[in-house]
Amino acid sequence: MCGIIGVIANRPAAPILMASLERLEYRGYDSAGIAVLEGGILDRRRAAGKLSALARLLTDRPLPGTTGIGHTRWATHGGPTEANAHPHRAGPVAVVHNGIIENYQELKRDLTAAGYGFESQTDTEVIATLCASMLARGLSCEDAAAATIAKLRGAYALCFVFDGQPDILICARRGSPLVVGLGEGESFVGSDAIALAPMTNRICYLEEGDWAVLTRDTIRIHDAGGNPVRREVQTIAIDTILADKGQHRHFMAKEIHEQPSVIARALGAWISEDRTRVSCAAEAIDWRAVPRLTIVACGTAHYASHVAKVWIERVARLPVEIEIASEFRYREPPLPRGGVTMVVSQSGETADSLAALRYAKAMGQTTLGLVNVTTSTIAREADVALPIHAGPEIGVASTKAFTAMVLCLSALAVMIARQRGVIDAAGERARLDLLSTVPRLMAETIALEPQIEALAREISEAGDALFLGRGLMYPLALEGALKLKEITYMHAEGYAAGEIKHGPIALVDETTPVIALAPHDALFDKLASNMREVIGRKGRVAMIGDADACAEMSGEVWRSVTLPRADPLVAPFLYAVAVQFIAYHAALAKGTDVDQPRNLAKSVTVE
Known part of the structure; x- marks a missing residue:
């Protein structure tokens, strides 16, 4: 969720960059x-804290020049310090980055062995240093950037500028959005269209895996295979840009697509600077003495809590009750002495959840509030507030908040364990490495949207639908049915698959x-049997x-969509994307109001 802006302008770049960063403060x-190029030489200004601190720095030490990049950072790898702030520079190259690089430690070891040093704790500095090493081999800026991008594993949006090259800017995306803007003798790139308003209303959205070379008058785009491609240039009204739906028709679609970068951000906030351990405020609790964790939530947050129950009981061996x-x-209900009660709420203002928190406090429980709004009432009243x-x-129908909740609860399970x-430490590291694969796997799942859309359109023609799952997929079946009900108004139910015969x-x-x-996990054979029970009664599976899994059931099921292979513990993130797309595209087919479905509100602040 970091903010990125890059400009090649015919006017001073610093004021443009600062104005765009202000639009990304949300x-x-x-x-x-x-970082700005003046006379072809890179210089940069960075500051911890708010943009006002950076503005004061620029007043004291201005940065002239017409080409530059800017960034607002939410700390992931490394704390919120000036040394960890973007842009990161290595020799003749500076980089800004949104996302998480899964293999940065491996790359850093190789670069260190080659004699390169590092000043920060970030994965982004590794990108800059890797690009600098490519330039040192004699590669051009374009070839060095392409070679660097090819070595990265993870989800990212990137923007590069180079010493001695004031008329070139290179950007790339995989799992995190980027939009390019075209002006008169100027080019721009940003995290979303709102970053580019009001410089231009002519924009072009990079697609998954694209990388682009921008000059003052041209934009050359390559796909993930390095092939030159054309992407549609759109003219968008300023009021549409300010609504910030990007290239999407609805906020829900935008928020589904944001999930790889959201998960990367949450990971960075919950994992220590060296990525070896979970680090959060809940560490202050002595979990060895806790007899039971009670999780209380409503709706989507309730289903996220059911995923957490499996993680916490399986990984940490701590009994969990979901309410x-x-x-x-x-x-x-009686609550055990020494117990912990956690309330999960996107808004932090849900009336029922707040009342549950107060009941638990009155019963002597240590209380946690897992929320998206850190200034909310639940965050203020809980003993420990945990942001997602x-x-x-x-969008009223929760998407990215759901998966962010699941991510944070999964990290909490590892910390408790x-x-x-x-x-032990090795076991913790292994599970964090597993969670670090989630942004990439979610991005790969998002790329399957056209296949899921085709299925959703067929589902939309029915009057009812059933969702089945086992183990970690059971809460996802509940969530899938809820999403379909919320925005299509279809009747849908989710069941534990073994219960279908009851x-x-x-x-x-x-x-x-x-x-x-x-997913083809330990419960697949059981689920396959349940599917065959449905098929035997002329059901459409x-x-x-x-x-x-799809290969084993080939020729038996009515329709299938093949998702990436994933460890069973992280599979819920992928299947969440799939059920979100099913609901979204079914709603489009039915013509309902996706972002504001009837009778629903984003935050339920009354009982």
Whole structure:
């Protein structure tokens, strides 16, 4: 969720960069910086804290020049210090970056062995240094950037500038959005269209894997294979730009596509600077003495909590109870002495969840608030506030907040496991390495949108739909059914697949699609049996699975979509994207109001 801006202008670049960074403040940040070429020589200014600190620095030490890059950073690798602020520079190249580079430590080891040093704790400095090493081999700026990009594994948006090259800027995206703007003798690049307003209303969205070379008058775009491609240039009204839906028709679509960068941001906030351990405020609790964790939530947050229950019980061996907030306090449940109660809420203002928090405090529980709005009432009243770092979510149907909750709860499970002695340092590192693959895997899943759209359009023609899953996929089945209900107004239900023969199978006929969430994990054979029970009764099974699962059920199911292979513990992130797309495209087919569905509000602040 960091903000990126780059300009090749025919006027001073620094004021343009600063104005654009101000428009990106809504993303959240804790440091900022710009780099500008003056007379072909790179210089930069960086400051921790708000943009006002950077503005004061530029007043004292101006940066003339017409080409430059800027960045607002939310600390991921390394704390919010000037040394860790972007742009990062290595010799003749400076870089700004949004995302997370999975293999940066491997690259850093190789560069260190080759004699290169590092001043920061970030993965971004590794990108700059890698590019500098390519330039040292005699490669051109364009070839050096392309060679650098090819070595990166993860999700990222990047922008490069080079000493001695005031008329060239190179950018790239994989998993994090970038938009290019065309002016009169000027070119721009930003994290989203709002960063470019009001410099231009002629914009071009880079697609997944694209990288582009910008000059004052030209934009050359290459796809992931290095092939020259054309992308549509759109003229967008300023009011549309300020609405900030990007190239998407709805905020929900934009927020689905933002998820790789959102997860990267959340990872960085929850993992220590050296990426070896979880670091969060909940470490202050002595989890060895906690007999039980009670999680209380509503709606989507409730289903995210069910995913967390599996992680925490399996990885940390701590008993977890999940409670619906609207029912919790009315049952007057006994809570164990020394227990912890965590309330999960996107807004932090959900009335039922807030009342549950107050009940738990009255019962002597240590309380946690996992929220997206850190100034909310739940964040203020909980003993420990834990932010999910999803950024503003405009669509009523939660997407990126859901997966950010799951990510943070998964990281919490690892921290608890380490503190309870269930895993050692190596085990913690292994699980964090696993979580670090999520942005890339989500980006690969997002690239499958056209296939999921085709399935969703067929599902939209039905009056009812069933979602089935086992293990970690059961909460995803519940979430998929909720999303479909929320924005299409179709009747949909989610079930633990083993329960279908205990009643729900009576609903199966040839008109009702049954969406099976079916990674090829330890429970796949059981789920395959459940799917065959449905097929045997003329049910239409649409299977969402990985390559092994789809191959095994080939020729039996009605429709299938093949997702990337993933470890079972991180598979929920991929299947969340799939069910979000099913709901979204089914809603488009039915013509409903996607972002503001009837009868629903983003934050439920009354009981």
